[in-house]
Amino acid sequence: GAVVSQHPSWVICKSGTSVKIECRSLDFQATTMFWYRQFPKQSLMLMATSNEGSKATYEQGVEKDKFLINHASLTLSTLTVTSAHPEDSSFYICSASKVSPYNSPLHFGNGTRLTVT
Amino acid sequence: KQEVTQIPAALSVPEGENLVLNCSFTDSAIYNLQWFRQDPGKGLTSLLLIQSSQREQTSGRLNASLDKSSGRSTLYIAASQPGDSATYLCAVSPKAGTALIFGKGTTLSVSS
Numbered sequence: 504g505a506v507v508s509q510h511p512s513w514v515i516c517k518s519g520t521s522v523k524i525e526c527r528s529l530d531f532q533a534t535t536m537f538w539y540r541q542f543p544k545q546s547l548m549l550m551a552t553s554n555e556g557s558k559a560t561y562e563q564g565v566e567k568d569k570f571l572i573n574h575a576s577l578t579l580s581t582l583t584v585t586s587a588h589p590e591d592s593s594f595y596i597c598s599a600s601k602v603s604p605y606n607s608p609l610h611f612g613n614g615t616r617l618t619v620t
Numbered sequence: 621k622q623e624v625t626q627i628p629a630a631l632s633v634p635e636g637e638n639l640v641l642n643c644s645f646t647d648s649a650i651y652n653l654q655w656f657r658q659d660p661g662k663g664l665t666s667l668l669l670i671q672s673s674q675r676e677q678t679s680g681r682l683n684a685s686l687d688k689s690s691g692r693s694t695l696y697i698a699a700s701q702p703g704d705s706a707t708y709l710c711a712v713s714p715k716a717g718t719a720l721i722f723g724k725g726t727t728l729s730v731s732s
Contacts, residue, residue, distance in 0.1 A: 613663035
């Protein structure tokens, strides 16, 4: 089956530093990848949609200069949390949409637990 | 704007019980609906996917139904086991290949 690998699974960083999270589709090509954020006991909220070779589309209220998304190939998208602050501590999870067939279900990574101290 | 609601937020049952989790969505124009399982601190495991043209899907002890016109889906778990304890998330896709919109989930606890 389709596998999405997300790395790292957890990270602790100091306030003011930047953290990069990788999302890879291991056995399929993903035209589109989605980045979600989940706060404790809350639902997954879409942050941005990442399309290969073009700029990401951010949801309302998500700062594009703080959450940098790069989707340089059909198998890799990265999310960089710049100048992280404690309020950025959350669970970040990516999902990928297969190029074909177009109506395939989305496949999710295992998520990254970010803790900013 | 599509909103997904799951009821109840939490549920505790003894082992062996059959149970139903509910999901409702405000806009019936959906492409498909998925049920996921999430263990604490972990990612998502897809359980069942129902296309908009389908009424139900079954996998083992799980059965999911979809009534698109009324904006409802149910996840039926038969003969619950302690290993079923997790948070169950319902999510809808507005269009093919678009992001999912999630409910807040139902946290299930099955006691032995």
